[in-house]
Amino acid sequence: MGNGGSNSIKTVGLAPKLDSGFYGQDIISVRQFSRENLAYIFGVADEMRAVVKRVGSTDLLKGHVLACVFYEPSTRTSSSFVAAMSRLGGSVIPINEVRYSSVTKGESLADTIRTLESYADVIVLRHPEAGASQVAAEYARKPVINAGDGVGEHPTQALLDLYTIQSELGQVDGLKVAMVGDLRYGRTVHSLARLLSLYDVEMTFVSPEILRMPLDVMNEVKAKDRLVHETYDVHDVMADVDVLYVTRVQRERFADQAQYDSVKDYYVITAELMDRAKERMIVMHPLPRVGEISYAIDDDPRAAYFRQMENGMYIRMALLAAVLGKA
Amino acid sequence: MTTLRLPGLIDVHVHLREPGGEHKETLTSGTAAALAGGVTMVLDMPNTYPPLVDAATLARKGELVAQKALCDVGLFLGATATNAMGAAALAAEAAGLKIYLDQTYGPLRMRPSGDSPGRGLAALLTHFSTWPAARPIAVHAEGLSAAMAIGLARSFGRRLHLCHVSRADEIALIRAAKASGAALTCEVAPHHLFLTEADARRLGPYGAMKPPLATEADRTALWANLDVVDCIATDHAPHTRAEKEGEDPPPGVPGLETMLPLLLTAVAGGRLTAERLVELTHGAPRRIFGLPVQPDTWVEVDPDARYTLVAEGLHTRCGWTPFAGMAVQGRVTRVVLRGRTAFEGGEVRVQPGFGRVVEPVR
Numbered sequence: 001m002g003n004g005g006s007n008s009i010k011t012v013g014l015a016p017k018l019d020s021g022f023y024g025q026d027i028i029s030v031r032q033f034s035r036e037n038l039a040y041i042f043g044v045a046d047e048m049r050a051v052v053k054r055v056g057s058t059d060l061l062k063g064h065v066l067a068c069v070f071y072e073p074s075t076r077t078s079s080s081f082v083a084a085m086s087r088l089g090g091s092v093i094p095i096n097e098v099r100y101s102s103v104t105k106g107e108s109l110a111d112t113i114r115t116l117e118s119y120a121d122v123i124v125l126r127h128p129e130a131g132a133s134q135v136a137a138e139y140a141r142k143p144v145i146n147a148g149d150g151v152g153e154h155p156t157q158a159l160l161d162l163y164t165i166q167s168e169l170g171q172v173d174g175l176k177v178a179m180v181g182d183l184r185y186g187r188t189v190h191s192l193a194r195l196l197s198l199y200d201v202e203m204t205f206v207s208p209e210i211l212r213m214p215l216d217v218m219n220e221v222k223a224k225d226r227l228v229h230e231t232y233d234v235h236d237v238m239a240d241v242d243v244l245y246v247t248r249v250q251r252e253r254f255a256d257q258a259q260y261d262s263v264k265d266y267y268v269i270t271a272e273l274m275d276r277a278k279e280r281m282i283v284m285h286p287l288p289r290v291g292e293i294s295y296a297i298d299d300d301p302r303a304a305y306f307r308q309m310e311n312g313m314y315i316r317m318a319l320l321a322a323v324l325g326k327a
Numbered sequence: 328m329t330t331l332r333l334p335g336l337i338d339v340h341v342h343l344r345e346p347g348g349e350h351k352e353t354l355t356s357g358t359a360a361a362l363a364g365g366v367t368m369v370l371d372m373p374n375t376y377p378p379l380v381d382a383a384t385l386a387r388k389g390e391l392v393a394q395k396a397l398c399d400v401g402l403f404l405g406a407t408a409t410n411a412m413g414a415a416a417l418a419a420e421a422a423g424l425k426i427y428l429d430q431t432y433g434p435l436r437m438r439p440s441g442d443s444p445g446r447g448l449a450a451l452l453t454h455f456s457t458w459p460a461a462r463p464i465a466v467h468a469e470g471l472s473a474a475m476a477i478g479l480a481r482s483f484g485r486r487l488h489l490c491h492v493s494r495a496d497e498i499a500l501i502r503a504a505k506a507s508g509a510a511l512t513c514e515v516a517p518h519h520l521f522l523t524e525a526d527a528r529r530l531g532p533y534g535a536m537k538p539p540l541a542t543e544a545d546r547t548a549l550w551a552n553l554d555v556v557d558c559i560a561t562d563h564a565p566h567t568r569a570e571k572e573g574e575d576p577p578p579g580v581p582g583l584e585t586m587l588p589l590l591l592t593a594v595a596g597g598r599l600t601a602e603r604l605v606e607l608t609h610g611a612p613r614r615i616f617g618l619p620v621q622p623d624t625w626v627e628v629d630p631d632a633r634y635t636l637v638a639e640g641l642h643t644r645c646g647w648t649p650f651a652g653m654a655v656q657g658r659v660t661r662v663v664l665r666g667r668t669a670f671e672g673g674e675v676r677v678q679p680g681f682g683r684v685v686e687p688v689r
Contacts, residue, residue, distance in 0.1 A: 011332045013605035043622065170619035170688035240461070279419060280688070 022322035026137035027145045030155045030191045035198050042163050044318035044327045045311070052087055052314070060326050061090035067120035069095045069112065070147070071127045076287065076309070077147050077156075081124050084316035093120060110139040117142040122323060125149070143323040151187060156319065157286060158191035160312040165243055167311065168282045168304050172199040178237040180206040181247035181267050181292060183213040188286045189247060190217050202227040204241070206234050208263045211253060233266045238276040244269065246285045248292050271296040284308050329631060333605055335367025335624040335664065336587060337612035339422070340465075340490055340514060340560035342579065343369070343400070345391060347376025352565045352581075355679045356644035358397035360563070360583040362670040363642045365626035365659040367398050368618065368685060369563075369583070370422040373405030374435050380405045381413050385420065389684045396682030397675055398664060399621065403465065405435045411453040420686050422616050423463040423488065426454065428472040429537070455483040462687070463488045463512070463616060469538045473497055477504050477511060488615060489513040491562050493538045495548035502555045512557040512615045515549055517586045518649060520559075520593075522546075526649070532576035534649055536564060539578075550598065558611040561586050565645035580649045584641055589650065591630060591657025617687035623666035632658040640673070 022037070033041075051058050066085040070078050073096065082092045095116070109127070113136045116123055124145045125136050130152030137144040148154040166172055177196060179189045183205050194217065196203060203226060205213045212230065221228055231237065237244070249267045254260040269283060274297050282304040285293055289305070297303050321327035342348075343357035352360075361369050371388075373379035379388055379402060392400045401422035404414050414424055427435045437447060458464055465488040468476040473489055477500070480487035492498060492513045504511050518536065523543050527534035534540060549556070564579025571577075590608070593599040612618065636650045662670035669677045 009330045009332055012601040013334050013609060046622070171613075174614060174617065 022319070023325035024143055025323055026133075026140075026143055027155055027319055027323065028133045028137055029146070029153050030158045030195050032155075033159070033195065033198075038159075038162065038195070038198070041159065041315070041318050041322065042166060044322060045163055045314040046167075047327075048087075048314045048317040048321075049311075052317075057087040057089060059089035060321055061085065061088035061324060064088075064090040064122070064324055065093060065120045066090055066320065067093045067095060067116040067123045069116065069123060069125050071125075071132075074126055074148065077126065077312075080309070080312045081145075081147065081316050081320075084313050084320055087313070088317055088320060090320070109135060113140045113144070122320060145319060145323070148187070151185070153191055154187050155191060156312070156316055157188050158195050159319075160308065160315040161188065161192050161245070161284065161286070162195050163315050164284060164304055164308045164311045165282070168307070169242060169280070172196070172201060174200055175242040176202045176204070176237075176240055177243040177245065178204040178206055178234070178241045179213070179245045179247070180234050180269075181249045182211045182253065183207040183247070184211040185253070186247045189213070189245065192245065193217050193221055197221040197224040197226050200226075202229075204229040204231060204237050206231050206237060206267070208232060208249065208254075208266070211249065232263070234269070234273065235266070235276075238273055240278065242278070242281050244277070244281065244283045246283065246289070246292055248290055267292060269293045269297065271300075274300055274302065277302065328629065330660070331591075331601065331628045331630045333365070333601075333626045333628065334609040335621055335626055335662065336365050336608040337368045337370075337618060338366045338561050338563065338583060338586070338608075339370040339488075339558060339612045339616060340516075341369045341371055341563040341583060342374065342565070343371050343563075344565065345375065345395070346388070350644075351567055351570070352644045354391055354395040354400070354682075355397060356642060357563070357565075357583070358395075358400065358682055359642040359675045360581065361398045362662050362664075362675055363659065363673075364584040365587040365628065365662060366583055367621055367624050367626070367662060367664050367669075368401065369398065370401040370403060370612075370616065370685075373403045373425050374427070378405045378407075378435055379403070380407050380410050380435075382417060385417060392682060392684045393680060395679045397669065397677055397679060398682045399685045400682055401616070401618065401685035401687075406437055406450075406454050407435065408437065408447070408450040411450070411457045414454070415457040415459060418459045418462045421462075422618075422685070422687065423465050424454065424458050426451070426464060426466045426468075426476075428466055428468040428476060451479060452483075455479050455485055458485065460484055460486070462486070465490055467491070467537075470494070470497065474500055477509060480511065481509055484510075486510045486512070486615075488557075491516045491519065491538060491560070492556070493519040493541050493549070494545045498548055498552045498555065502552060505555055512611070513555070514558045514560040515556050516560060516562045517582055517589050518562075518580055520546065520549055521589055521653070522649065530649055532571045533580070533647065535576060535578050536562070536580050537578045553599075553603075556607070557615060559586065559590065559607045560612070563643075565643050567645055568647060571647075581641075581643045581645055581647070584643060585636055585648055585650045585655075587626070587628065587659060588636065588655040588657050589653075591628060592655045595630065595656040618685060619688045621665060624664050625662075626659060627661040627663075629658045629660050630656070632656065634658065642675070 126147040130150040133146035344352040403425040404421040527540040561582030565581040
């Protein structure tokens with residue numbers, strides 16, 4: 001059948017192996033990701049984890065330069081990117097506290113980006129305005145990675161969250177995921193819900209009435225035929241949840257102290273609550289936490305939030321290597 | 328030449344015969360047969376000697392797998408009249424609970440034969456009420472026993488998985504039960520899809536297994552109702568030639584190495600799509616038993632290769648197959664398991680112990 005020389009591969013039911021589909025790409029939004037390229041990036045992150053554990057670092061990006069441009073501070077995210085680039089053998093130009101002018105924002109952002117890309121091979125941008133990363137990406141010829149732009153997106157956080165779920169529990173399909181706390185203003189839970197809707201996941205949104213998950217996110221999730229529930233009390237989900245993703249409910253969101261006091265206990269994770277949970281499940285939090293997860297459960301093996309942070313470095317290593325065509 | 332690449336097959340019903348039956352098959356030879364058949368994960372049944380029914384036998388079997396297996400192995404826990412509490416405590420580590428409601432090979436039958444149908448019910452009630460609802464209960468239950476098992480599962484809200492369904496009446500029962508909302512899944516073995524009682528007469532003891540090969544009408548009904556079948560599982564049950572030709576031949580036939588070639592032949596013949604094949608041998612088994620994904624794992628086959636199945640060169644220790652002489656189309660050329668080439672060129676390429684114990688992820 002056919003000529004003897006050619007060899008074609010047909011794949012059924014498997015993610016095809018992507019060859020640097022990320023090379024030169026900007027990482028701006030979780031909407032860029034499909035199950036296939038998520039599987040690919042997670043595979044690279046696994047390799048990065050193995051390298052770091054075994055030998056600490058690699059020379060994969062030696063000679064490459066990352067410009068880490070933070071218009072607003074975030075020690076956690078910036079140090080994670082700096083560590084990631086360093087462990088890949090590359091160097092970093094850290095640019096913090098850039099002077100930000102709301103009047104000339106578009107122009108000065110573009111000039112800043114254009115200047116930086118003459119020294120650097122890849123730019124990581126953190127900016128207080130939603131959509132800033134998209135603007136930067138349009139002006140830049142080098143890859144731009146969005147490290148958070150206002151109330152817009154923080155895609156690398158969503159990726160490390162999803163990667164954590166897969167690493168800890170083995171797969172994402174079939175899981176019950178509960179997101180707890182401030183779901184209205186929580187950028188991380190919006191992005192995570194969007195990513196999770198790519199999988200066969202049942203989601204429960206646990207929040208006070210005034211902080212419910214916005215309708216557009218709910219509709220996006222339901223449009224993928226995923227089961228979605230809402231409740232106001234985390235006790236309702238503890239018995240069979242696989243992933244408990246906790247975020248902070250700020251007192252400032254409420255009209256008065258009394259209103260806040262009447263609901264705050266529904267969103268705090270205590271050791272007693274964990275006694276009700278399955279043996280095999282995880283508790284996650286984008287950190288910093290301020291009391292919504294009791295310190296008493298830090299040593300519970302189901303507390304995954306510090307491992308989650310470590311995964312952030314591996315995911316960022318994977319993304320840096322992928323957009324520079326080295327993975 | 329076209330290469331078809333599929334996810335590693337998951338066979339949820341095998342008897343690797345270790346401990347206690349190593350002359351028929353060992354964990355090493357059985358998993359070699361698996362790899363040769365494109366199977367990268369098997370769920371091993373508990374009717375060994377001693378049977379796998381408690382923490383000690385589970386731990387011991389885990390050690391054997393870690394030392395001897397070539398592909399990954401999950402372990403069923405066997406139900407006895409007295410181990411319901413202990414079994415439930417082990418549910419997170421086991422592939423599932425296995426209950427034998429009819430007579431077959433091994434020491435684990437739960438239902439006393441003959442007159443008094445009331446005896447034995449109490450033990451079953453305890454198992455169905457104690458075993459965690461989220462974990463599946465697999466049953467060997469033929470005919471009326473299947474109906475009984477469905478009734479028990481519904482009464483206690485348990486997830487039931489019916490093993491080796493073989494008959495038209497059983498498939499009709501399953502269709503009705505599923506339509507009424509039962510949390511029910513089922514598997515069919517390749518030998519019931521490709522052989523009938525006519526072949527049993529031809530093969531003699533080599534065609535004898537439980538449940539036995541059925542009529543042509545039953546076989547047709549299985550194919551016609553494949554939409555209510557969740558997965559294909561071999562019930563790989565090897566016995567030596569000497570035993571099969573002896574006084575009281577034990578029931579059971581091997582099947583690990585021949586499942587994929589037979590199913591690929593069906594794809595080539597238009598009876599099955601490749602997508603449905605993947606669902607029956609990978610997607611559904613993973614979901615039903617909550618099994619982890621094996622990363623970087625796949626099977627490569629030459630979907631156009633035509634040949635005849637023969638006993639020579641088989642990796643199963645028993646050295647024979649009931650499908651000998653059948654013309655098939657589709658040959659396994661390579662198996663990659665966790666990034667390593669585990670089988671290529673007709674030979675296993677990894678060492679015993681490369682395979683791991685599999686525990687459910689939910």
